[in-house]
Amino acid sequence: MLDHNLENILADAIAAAKAAGEITLCYFGKPMDVRHKSPNNPVTDADLHADNILRETLKSKYPDYGWLSEETPDDGSRLRCHRTWMIDPIDGTRAFTKGIPHFTISIALVENGKAILGVVFNPATNEMFYATRGDGAYKNHSQIKVSARQALSGARILGDKHWFCAKSWRTPWPEMHIESRNSIAYRLALVASGEFDMTIGTRQSNDWDIAAGAIIVSEAGGTISDYVGNEFVFNQAKPVQTNLIASGPHLHDEIITQLAQISAD
Template identity: 45%
Template sequence: MPDTQAADRALLVDAARTAGELAASLFDRNVRSWDKSPGNPVSDADIAVDSFLKRRLIEARPDYGWLSEETADDAARRDRRRVWVVDPIDGTRDFLRGRSGWAVSIALVEDGVAVLGALAAPIRGQLFVATRGAGATLNNAPMAVSGRSALAGLSMPIDPQGLTAPFWPEPWDAVAVEKPNSLALRIAKVASGEADAFLEGRSISEWDIAAAALLLTEAGGTVSDRNGAALAFNRASPTVHGLVAATPALHAEVARRLGAGIAALSAVRREALNR
């Protein structure tokens, strides 16, 4: 690994760990919160962690760009080869409810590709780290996906009722496991072998998944948008059109089922509008 990447990795891991400690110090403290938009909460803790990370990372790497959920976007990041992609608290709802399903998420993106990633989930005692081409770890232990190839009995971080929703053209023979509010932690469950697949039909943001997607691929999994396209980061509009994360053997079928479900749901909505 080039010396610059080794130094960047050390910086990222230390920043993630320290940011997790800062967030944990504010956890369950009735911090002030408000909605940025309906159903999209933010708190003083999100802002404090964002400010800390921007100061720590940009002071150390002033030539890198910055993309964060809690910072006004600056188009100048598009001119930078390397960009920090940050969600200071992914899973703010769980944070505010006193639940453990949130994490600090940091990725370093180079030429549109995530090359370093870390998730700090301090209430769970978890620190996930990945380096492109060098694997992924959970608390310094190597991490790998389950390797499951059979669709029947697969596990997913999903609400149990989601498995039987009427828009699925085919029933799921699957097990619902814990679903943290953090999208990154749901993906990390697949990366660590706690789950076999995760799917999200809605459009999401780059900062939600940049670090976790690298964790998954470095743990041997496969990830794409809902249409099966490879992920790219630091785009002008930092939006990802859905997500499929799974073991390599399951990915194509999970993606197919998600596509069929979205098509069926869209047809129902069109029919309702035409009534």
């Protein structure tokens, strides 16, 4: 049964995502100044502008909720809050700066270490993915479900083709269809919708990258975990997750078995 409190909060989160999306489209496909906070971590005026819109919209309506955003300094006050927003104003900034429509606005609400609401919006393609605890997952108002695939062979994967094809695997991965998307939030949403069978994150992710996608995958009937099957706990002092797997439940165990080679080596 839908939590009516979450229903209202979801409506506000979706409206905020759309407002931020309008801002990003004002910049998208145009020359822009790209700065780097660290190697492989670009930021643009669009990121900052979208972050301001999200913060002004959501913090004004929910002043008692904590705030964790990629583009806002973390003062740690969120750790004392019952609920915390986790925000990435543009997930997939590299794709965004190149004019590739594989970027998203990611909004999650976390309570007791778990995401209870998630919104992932791709403004370039007008794909709105969302979920709340116990009410399923949706894309543009239609309910979505993960793939029922049970075998890796022939699976549709979102990830790094070079990583899967590396010669260092003792047991090679089977033949699979592999594509890439710069935004991990978008990858999770596409797995949730069944358009792809799985995604594997080979680098550490921040909570703001994956919290929204995590609940969307879960509410779509999927499984998301680290490489050994541990569930994620969000909003810790260090809001970072080491790696991730997201897939339908039938495929998850097979992926973990294949990945066990990493810990065995």
